[in-house]
Amino acid sequence: MFQIEFENQDTVVGIDLGTTNSLVAFMNLTKPEVIPGEDGDKMVPSVVSITPEGDAIVGNRARQELIDHPARTVYSVKRLMGRGIADVQDELKLFPFRIAEGSESVIRLVLGEKTLTPPEVSALILRQLKKNAEEALGTPVTKAVITVPAYFNDAQRQATRDAGRIAGLEVLRLVNEPTAAALAYGLDKRHEGIIAVYDLGGGTFDISILKLHDGIFEVLATNGDTHLGGDDIDNLLLKIALEDIASEWSTDVSHSGEAVQTLRASVIRAKEALSFAPTSTIEFAWHGKTYQREITRELFEGLIRDIVDRTLGPCRDCMRDAGVTPEQIDEVVMVGGSTRIPMVRGAVEVLFRARPHTELNPDEVVALGAAVQAGILAGTVENQLLLDVTPLSLGIEIYGGIVSKIIHRNSTIPASAGETFTTGVDGQTNVLIHVVQGERELAKDCRSLARFDLKGIAPMPAGMARIEVRFLIDANGILNVTARDARTGLEHSVDVKPSYGLSDEQVEAMIEASIDHAEEDFQAAQLAGARVDADAILLATAKAQKNDAWLALTDEERQAITDAVSRLKLAHNAEDHNVIRAQIERLNEVTHSLAEQMMNTAVSSALKGTKV
């Protein structure tokens, strides 16, 4: 009777799957809220470690493993999403990734005895976030909105969606991080205006310019650099420290994973302190030796000037593409931990001639926005709508390796384009279409997305076949291709060979392999849910016992309730949710008459005009 009946609605969570940290948030009635992990920390470091038993450790505990067992542990895996080994040569110089053979189209990371792809590693992080949410909300979580850098290409987006699927999440939408941040700020209270979102995260930089119109957030243009972020600042400081140490101690510690990770942690602490103090110190102790180096803000700013400047070019290009001048920009929103750096804030203020918003925690704002988008999809948030754009032009390779652009960058998505293809020689039965993403003239300079094979064309003279192909970029920024035979009007099969990333079969196999975990997770969620419900009914009963209605019950009735309460309290620690549920049910039954009495008391009090 005291149980609250919720409308059977699935909880959709919002997830910020970050380079450095990941967060999960949900809509708590009307307000987005970040869900902390079991250690109470809202940020789950995007670090994964594999134990010798083959289990995964994620988050803060894995961060310790980074020092103790660097060969079993990986961080910043987002940098590898949707990439092949040729793309990440620069990363490999700076990050201790151990890459297995056969990583041309999908990177395979060696972690202890296991070999995992970046989507699988990301799935382990997502699974942890899912678990955190399930335990906090007391309900299974199967649907999510996940954020991605606005400048992510198709393969990187697909890899993120694959990670969600492997983690047992239906990814209802991929949302661009800067756009999510704009949602989180609730800037819709402003009726009309132009907003710039400057997002300098751990590994990526994004700039988006949006136009606000009565709750519609229309992205006008986006730009960025998927290889620029706080990690780069860490690497600069790390390099200095390693050089110092090499000359002071005459030993090169850069080959020891443990030493580098310990030093990196110290470098990050020193960097973060500099946002609030004029000087800070990098400290490092190793095999009885100690190293100390004071860093002044002046030195730091000289060091990072180049990185800060590299963000300004994309900002100017973005304003040009959006057709706005700095004077027209009404609000500037800052996202990402690196925007705490005073020099970054200063540069942004000078460029946009507006004081940036920093009210929300720049580490949390993306997750909060993802939760708002989850609310939009679940139907609980009304009158707000995101109209996002595709960051890169979509093209097809034509004769001479030239790209013919069919959907231009900064086009509002969903967007589509139709092209008709024919055969070049008599009797040809298939046509191969190479789709690329990028702004360059030649296909070889763009990002190869996939090759689509139109098979089974009836043999006929050259140029007679007419296959209409429709390219559609959906609201996630992911390409869908369909084909139709113009003569017969029938759907034509399209065989897709993605240039980078996992095939559908591979993803299915990974989902299969993770099912047993899913069962465990489901049990844990059921248990958490039962405990939440038990707490609710126990609290309601305790309150009712203070009500006048309690005294109106018979002694037997009161005894039955007291018994049921203590039984439920005992069952509360059981590991089987069915045990708890049975006791909830029992307490629910014996409190029927108490609830009725309370209703009567409430009614009679109301009649007397007294307050209950």
Add this chain to the structure above:
Amino acid sequence: MSANCWNCGGSVSARFCDACKALQPPSRDYYAFFDMPRQLALDSKDLEKRFYALSRQLHPDLFSRKPAREQEYALEASAILNDAYRALKDPVTRALYVLKQEGYDIAEQGTKDVPPELLEEVFELNMALEELRDGDEDARAQLQSARHRFESMRDQIDASLLSQFAEWDASHDRAKLDEIRGQLNRRKYITNLIARTDEAHVSD
């Protein structure tokens, strides 16, 4: 145009079924999609208002709890809405769309042949570009003034296009479309020339 609703079978004449409110397969004609007659002169504020209103009805976000088939239609409809808005809000792409719908072949044609009245300009531009490549900085000023001339030519074309748009809207006279098509070819040629002067970094 009337058809039967895919969901309830009732007859439908609008975007949504009157009876069951299900979204119907979208029209692919950009003007029909915006519930507007085919006209070349458009009020951009009015178009924007229609775009926002339709986005609030059709965006896939609003269909995530609907049947898969309706989600497909919402995706399709939103794509057409965005494509249509992009094409119609710019006068040049709008005119190209109308030409195509009226049966013109609008593939990259005619832009390779120099319009006769521009022959001399193009010749001088090529000379100046070559001089600049050879290190003659004086050519920079020459290119700059060429750029200004091209820009004013483009502005003239844009002005005359606007009056031609109004004339076609009033008459739907095919001869007007031929004129517009000629103007668009010339405009395309001139914007290419402007882009070439930009390549030599002589803008502003």
